[in-house]
Amino acid sequence: MEQINIHKAKTQLSRLISEGKEVVIARYGQPVAKLVPIKHLSQDRKPGTGKGKIRMTDTFFDPLPDFASHTIIEK
Template identity: 50%
Template sequence: MASTVNIYDAKTQLSQLINRVELGEEIVIARHGRPVARLAPLLPQRTDRTPGLLAGKIVIADDFDVFSPEDDRDWYGE
């Protein structure tokens, strides 16, 4: 649950509030008891994916998609 502080306290305690946000807390800033803003930790930015990055590092067995009668029995209990 987020903590709520009024604008005056947020202005005078900004450094402490930022420290709390860095630890994962969300802070709601209110004016006259009404929430108007939220301080929240930034999510890490996603990096662009590089197709083929794991090429040659992953091996799929030749029988990967072979479903034997034993597999059928194990899966479906027949």
């Protein structure tokens, strides 16, 4: 893993990002930060893949017992 100083990291940030390597950024020779690439998902998410895996009961939208006494009644 390469270690570079803050000034070099600021002036070459675009290049460092495009290389996609881990880089330790140091101030006065002491490591203060690490630049790491984001790991991408192995495959794109597809809509609808969770269909049928979640089930809600009929009482899902009923008020919780703590709030039952605070219901607003319109006149």
